[in-house]
Amino acid sequence: MATYTDIARRVYNHTFKLDPIIRSLLDTDFYKLLMLQMIWGLYPDVEATFSLINRTRSVKLAEEIDIDELRAQLDHARTLRFTKKEMIWLAGNNFYGSKRIFSPAFLRFLETFQLPEYRLEKRDGQFVLEFPGKWVETTMWEIPALAIINELRSRAAMKDYGPFTLDVLYARAKAKMWEKVERLAHLPDLKISDFGTRRRHSFLWQRWCVEALKEGIGENFTGTSNVKLAMDTDLEALGTNAHELPMVLAALARSDEELREAPYRVLQDWRSYYGGNLLIVLPDAFGTDAFLRDAPDWVADWTGFRPDSAPAIEGGERIVRFWKERGRDPRDKLLIFSDGLDVDMIEDAYLHFEGKVRMAFGWGTNLTNDFEGCAPEPNPGLDPISIVIKVSQANGRPAVKLSDNPAKATGDAREIARYLKVFGEEGRVELPVKV
Amino acid sequence: MATYTDIARRVYNHTFKLDPIIRSLLDTDFYKLLMLQMIWGLYPDVEATFSLINRTRSVKLAEEIDIDELRAQLDHARTLRFTKKEMIWLAGNNFYGSKRIFSPAFLRFLETFQLPEYRLEKRDGQFVLEFPGKWVETTMWEIPALAIINELRSRAAMKDYGPFTLDVLYARAKAKMWEKVERLAHLPDLKISDFGTRRRHSFLWQRWCVEALKEGIGENFTGTSNVKLAMDTDLEALGTNAHELPMVLAALARSDEELREAPYRVLQDWRSYYGGNLLIVLPDAFGTDAFLRDAPDWVADWTGFRPDSAPAIEGGERIVRFWKERGRDPRDKLLIFSDGLDVDMIEDAYLHFEGKVRMAFGWGTNLTNDFEGCAPEPNPGLDPISIVIKVSQANGRPAVKLSDNPAKATGDAREIARYLKVFGEEGRVELPVKV
Secondary structure, three states, X not given: OOOOOOHHHHHHHHHOOOOOOOOOOOOOEHHHHHHHHHHHHHOOOOEEEEEEEEOOOOOOHHHHOOHHHHHHHHHHHHOOOOOHXXXXXXXXXXEOOEOOOOOHHHHHHHHOOOXXXXXEEEEOOEEEEEEOOEHHXXXXXXXXXXXXXXXXXXXXXXXXXXXXXXXXXXXXXXXXXXXXXXXXXXXXXXXXXXXXXXXXXXXXXXXXXXXXHHHHHHXXXXXXXXXXXXXXXXXXXXXXXXXXXXXXXXXXXXXXXXXXXXXXXXXXXHHOOOOHHHOEEOXXXXXXXXXXXXXXXXXXXXXXXXXXXXXXXXXXXXXHHHHHHOOOOHHHOEEEEOOOOOHHHHHHHHHHHOOOOEEEEEEOHHHHOOOOOOOOOOOXXXXXXXXXXXXXXXXXXXXXXXXXXXXXXXXXXXHHHHHHHHHOOOOOOOOOOOO | XXXXXXXXXXXXXXXXXXXXXXXXXXXXXXXXXXXXXXXXXXXXXXXXXXXXXXXXXXXXXXXXXXXXXXXXXXXXXXXXXXXXHHHHHHHHOOEOOEOOOOOHHHHHHHHOOOOOOOEEEEEOOEEEEEEOOEHHHHHHHHHHHHHHHHHHHHHHHHOOOOHHHHHHHHHHHHHHHHHHXXXXXXXXXXXEEEOOOOOOOOHHHHHHXXXXXXXXXXXXXXXXXXXHHHHHHOOOEOOOOOOHHHHHHHXXXXXXXHHHHHHHHHXXXXXXXXXXXXXXXXXXXXXXXXXXXXXXXXXXXXXXXOOOOOOHHHHHHHHHHHHHHOOXXXXXXXXXXXXXXXXHHHHHHHHHXXXXXXXXXXXXXXXXXXXXXOOOOOOHHHXXXXXXXXXXXXXXXXXXXXXOOHHHOEOOHHHHHXXXXXXXXXXXXXXXXXX
């Protein structure tokens, strides 16, 4: 068997103009599609601008990433449409055990969907990247744009590495990832899924990590938030809803009274579209304590909560107390942990809550972008950073997120002050945000 | 860029009959060629039988490896000839800084060289594998036959692994190997080379390890004993001589007196062919203490020693004492360590002898066959074992190796007793032989 070079492939590899990061509109988080259907149904005319926020100010993104490359990747993503095969799969697949979760009319809307225009410039070493337009279009930029920026950053960090260094880098990353899988394999009733699309090192690396979990913990790996990977690998597509829903509805509120009710209004809207395991409350947009204090009793009937800005045990215990106060048995309820998880935290939370409440873990950045110690010399360009794309305005009014962690708050300072007056500051604790 | 399958390659991969382990007669240790030239010149008519010895009796080789596969691999190796390119390289390359180390007449002999016939059968779960015939032919079986058996054993150990498990296995092995390289990179004047052909996990893995050392420690990686890898990667081909020389000459001795002189006779023969850095004494065939005690003074003029059956520091110190006793300055001399090395031992010996003597390391089994902790579950089939192919008879007389370590002794018990009477038992210490 002589050495063999595929001439066509080699020539192609040396002449292509772009190695696209996003190659399918399904390469996004499943909750985006769920939210999109609700936005399309209930808020088709709302304007919502999404904006890139780099919380890791020390990293000058516009110095690490070439703006023209970024533009080329964003432009390429705009050329994508849902393909026939993808449309058939969305229409025919079961999600969360339900058939036809997407209505025929919504699917027709998707058929011609295209990512809308964007605004991009450099300022002080950072990118100003904004997606103005109809909420029902702009919302779809969040995940692909973050994945593009993160992968361009990885590529930039590795551009001087030769093939051997890259070989060792990925060998180490695989060995490291597999150690994590082996530890997780010791938790017999674990339910964990991949939530790492937006912060991934690269698409191919995310796919490898998903395969590793599938291979290593079998049924305990319950699925992925990435719709394309779910389709390609026959995994469950997972996810429910995100902060943009209460943020937009709060921004649209015409009075403090309406503002206070916005978080519950979101749940009512959601319930008009989805049921069962999709009834997951995301309580922290304007502070979890305020949310629980003012919650109507029916909130305690929902399937579960996703505490997203507190340490898992502390955040989970607060929800468990709520259920008990409202006379519900937490053992019937579900907690979904998804904030800055790594194996230690997963093990601790698992052991802490075992037998007390059902739980599931949505594993993000530390699943799909942990290259610490893998490069030949420490390479800060491979450390994940805390970038988000958040709704910044709705119908021209500023949007705000308070979070339980002031370090994760976003929005205009005056509006933040007003929200704090309406919701109170109870239970907000500043914690470092790594990812 | 769509997914791409090379149809021809895929069909070929699914239909080939044999994945040959040995694909070139240069896939052997360099010292075999050096010794071969001397044997061809001085002992062309000596008959020497080589025999497989598995010192790791607990491993039943014939139960792990299919005898028909072994036969197919050995038969394939017999079809090989030195190619034109290989002959040109042997004639034109510098070895140890010398041009034309191989004579034109010897090269003509190589042109038609073929590995001779072998005898193979199963007995009590082991292989009885013998190579009878002219020394000038049988000697060339040692390295390819060992490499074949070791790689067939690796393949058997991994035959139930799926692609993902194999991916993790090699990722871990690469990460592990690279940790070793990084440790060695801290020794500024290290001289180390690959001596791992015979015990390698596989040819491709040896090649990867060689590339890793080249990439990681640069000039401190001085070369490889593998002639094919030296040619393919422009490294120095390294190696001098082995125990078979004193063993055959001792077997041919017609009296105890001739027996006692055989080890020095070998050196005289060697010197008639080679000089300079090739003047390396291998002192332990019949006990290092006896060898040094009876050595003529000119032995101390040789460039260096390769103590091969004692711990590096202890074995090296014994040689340093010899040089001092004979009035030579060890700082002008070279010690080559090659017995069961791993990084700890290399570091210790390096620090111990730094500034006292020149040294070089020939790294074998723990370089090219260390998969401990790399499989998903401990897999003893991946642990290296101690197999050797030793000369067992010369012109019908039994051949013996005493070694400094009785565990490494080989040969007929009565002859061993006779040799012990002639050479004495001084300084022989039983140590476990792992590889």
